[in-house]
Amino acid sequence: MQNLSIYASRLVDKAEPFAPGHRACIGCGEALAVRLAAKAFGPNTIVVNATGCMEIVASQLPYTSWELPWIHTLFENAAAVASGVEVGLKAQMRKGKIPQEDINVVAIAGDGGTFDIGLQALSGALERGHNFLYICFDNEAYMNTGKQRSSATPFGASTTTSPAGKAQSGQTSWKKNMPEIAVAHNIPYVATASHSYPFDLIEKVKKGLSVKGPAYIQVYSACPTGWRCDTDISVKLGRLAVETGAYPLYEVENGKYKMSLVPEKLKPLSEYTSLQRRFRHLKPDEITGIEARLVEEFNRLVEKAKCL
Amino acid sequence: MSKRVGVEVSIALGDAVKMVNPDVIAAYPITPQTHIVEHLAELVAQGELDAEYVPVESEHSAMSACLGSAAAGARTFTATAGQGLELMHEVLYVASGMRLPIVMAVVNRALSAPLSVWGDHSDAMAVRDTGWIQIFTENGQEVVDQTICAFKIAEHHDVLFPVMVHLDGFHLSHVIEPIEMPDEKKVCEYLPANTNPFTLHPSKPIAMGDFAPPVVFTEAKWAQEKAMLGVKKVINEIWDEFAVKFGRTYKPVECYKCEGVKNVLVTMGSYSETAMTAVDNLREKGEDIGLIRIRLWRPFPFEELRAVLKGVENVIVLDRSISPGASGTVASEIKSAMYTEKEKPTVKSYIGGLGGRDITVEGFEDLIKDGISDRNEYNGIEFQMVGVRE
Numbered sequence: 001m002q003n004l005s006i007y008a009s010r011l012v013d014k015a016e017p018f019a020p021g022h023r024a025c026i027g028c029g030e031a032l033a034v035r036l037a038a039k040a041f042g043p044n045t046i047v048v049n050a051t052g053c054m055e056i057v058a059s060q061l062p063y064t065s066w067e068l069p070w071i072h073t074l075f076e077n078a079a080a081v082a083s084g085v086e087v088g089l090k091a092q093m094r095k096g097k098i099p100q101e102d103i104n105v106v107a108i109a110g111d112g113g114t115f116d117i118g119l120q121a122l123s124g125a126l127e128r129g130h131n132f133l134y135i136c137f138d139n140e141a142y143m144n145t146g147k148q149r150s151s152a153t154p155f156g157a158s159t160t161t162s163p164a165g166k167a168q169s170g171q172t173s174w175k176k177n178m179p180e181i182a183v184a185h186n187i188p189y190v191a192t193a194s195h196s197y198p199f200d201l202i203e204k205v206k207k208g209l210s211v212k213g214p215a216y217i218q219v220y221s222a223c224p225t226g227w228r229c230d231t232d233i234s235v236k237l238g239r240l241a242v243e244t245g246a247y248p249l250y251e252v253e254n255g256k257y258k259m260s261l262v263p264e265k266l267k268p269l270s271e272y273t274s275l276q277r278r279f280r281h282l283k284p285d286e287i288t289g290i291e292a293r294l295v296e297e298f299n300r301l302v303e304k305a306k307c308l
Numbered sequence: 309m310s311k312r313v314g315v316e317v318s319i320a321l322g323d324a325v326k327m328v329n330p331d332v333i334a335a336y337p338i339t340p341q342t343h344i345v346e347h348l349a350e351l352v353a354q355g356e357l358d359a360e361y362v363p364v365e366s367e368h369s370a371m372s373a374c375l376g377s378a379a380a381g382a383r384t385f386t387a388t389a390g391q392g393l394e395l396m397h398e399v400l401y402v403a404s405g406m407r408l409p410i411v412m413a414v415v416n417r418a419l420s421a422p423l424s425v426w427g428d429h430s431d432a433m434a435v436r437d438t439g440w441i442q443i444f445t446e447n448g449q450e451v452v453d454q455t456i457c458a459f460k461i462a463e464h465h466d467v468l469f470p471v472m473v474h475l476d477g478f479h480l481s482h483v484i485e486p487i488e489m490p491d492e493k494k495v496c497e498y499l500p501a502n503t504n505p506f507t508l509h510p511s512k513p514i515a516m517g518d519f520a521p522p523v524v525f526t527e528a529k530w531a532q533e534k535a536m537l538g539v540k541k542v543i544n545e546i547w548d549e550f551a552v553k554f555g556r557t558y559k560p561v562e563c564y565k566c567e568g569v570k571n572v573l574v575t576m577g578s579y580s581e582t583a584m585t586a587v588d589n590l591r592e593k594g595e596d597i598g599l600i601r602i603r604l605w606r607p608f609p610f611e612e613l614r615a616v617l618k619g620v621e622n623v624i625v626l627d628r629s630i631s632p633g634a635s636g637t638v639a640s641e642i643k644s645a646m647y648t649e650k651e652k653p654t655v656k657s658y659i660g661g662l663g664g665r666d667i668t669v670e671g672f673e674d675l676i677k678d679g680i681s682d683r684n685e686y687n688g689i690e691f692q693m694v695g696v697r698e
Binding site: 043044045046048055056059060061062064066067068069070071072073074076077080081082083084085086087088089090091092094095097098103120121123124125127128 | 331332334358359360362363364365366368369372373374375376377378379380381382384398399402406501508509510512513514515516517518519520521524528
């Protein structure tokens, strides 16, 4: 460990394009995830940000936390704006109006702007094959407006619009399989990542940028405020999410599945859920029911990675 | 002088866009705008136009992609109509708030329900307050000329606002008219390269579309409004320059036979030509009537209107849209413009031509006669609907 500063600097870019001084909540996993991803962008990058937590915490006029060219327009159109930026640069380079160079176009959005309201624009952009990277920072609800449910909210989680009450036990639908939807567009690269596995995250972002055509990466981003958990366990939660099978890490390159990490034996889901008050209303048999489905989905993914 | 050729107005519009050599066209087809984007797609496919044609999945994304491309510094065009314009609605505010020089042809169409693909100005009126410059055209020649001017206006460094060029659905978009296409070389001389100083590029990082707390938001909007207040002067200069170069003169407000008259009819868009014939006929019969056409709808030409309405006692306004529960929007605007004047004319609001309904020359004659007949009476009716069957 004593030589960490020597080795780590060779592994990770020291530059911080997502600069310190933003106004994210204490323990924000998403801010950590954005920071790590931004390290992989490189200086020749334009960031297109959907409305959401990261836009609000990083861009209050007259300040900005971004040291890269950055644009935010609306909640649901980051993929379409990024399409425009990409073709705008391409046309101008072809016509000699601006110098020829590799400029990365990265769209970032939360799960609301990706799974729900922004799904159409994302699907359109993926289908058209724009050369850009789309990263969804998934904190599993609309955290920016006060932890309302999204279609990325896990089954059973209590949010302000899927509250746990006498007649309903939190979110009543299962998390939408967004990476699979991205895969169905036949794009060259799809991956899931987590802020708790920083090198894996950075490598995936680099890979997503290196492919020609669209890439989609979905990044687990713990939200202590919304998940109602301690503010110092975001990284621990990210690890537990992978170790319990709640948030498997994998990548799909040209349709070929590859697990990034397969635990020898999945830990009980309750180790993960018990640390978050969004799940505290769930009875043990409800947790077991959820666990059964998550394990089944995990195993199916492992099988896919074996076959293809 | 260039030759006048018979061509469909939508196709001519597409050819005008080709002349300005845009970098990006992002569009979603919608009736009656389709011929424009089909023609542009064809020009790109044939290699006659070097542009990125982005066939997006919705009008919301069309405007979003245009926004991204304009922010990246590319010369950008799109076209839409009716429901499509409404689907773009929230993005329109962003485009103007970010001061992005996008040019959009709007082929005016009624809004559902009931569903209608035919023309009226409901779509344009619904986006009246989005911060775009709005120009209403009368005929094919004007569509071509104003499309070219729109790029020069939008990209001018003292403007940097998006521009809509409005043309009436079917009544103008789908007719074949004799049009003199400007010389491509002259267009190139007239329209300099787009050199927006504020674009997204890693060589000079900037942040666009930040979040503004209350302490900043008012100032941001005031800055936008201050810029908009200076726009009309630039538009006039650009139109004057166009007149010198191409020989056709354009003004924010146009008068036809309105010197010394006490009664005027006010119209916008393609119905003005039919109205002119009606005015001619009635003048021959000794009626006191002139015609005023509003070309520049936003920014609103307050001074120009007050100047041409000086001495006029009776203003008859034909709106091609209805503001439900109120009256015609153009009529309301004219009333507000004239309220500050010592000699206030009577402003009468008529609504007609909705959802593609024709108003014939005779129809205009009846409308004018009605407007003249009860000139000094306000009978408690805010507006009258023209040609409605009850």
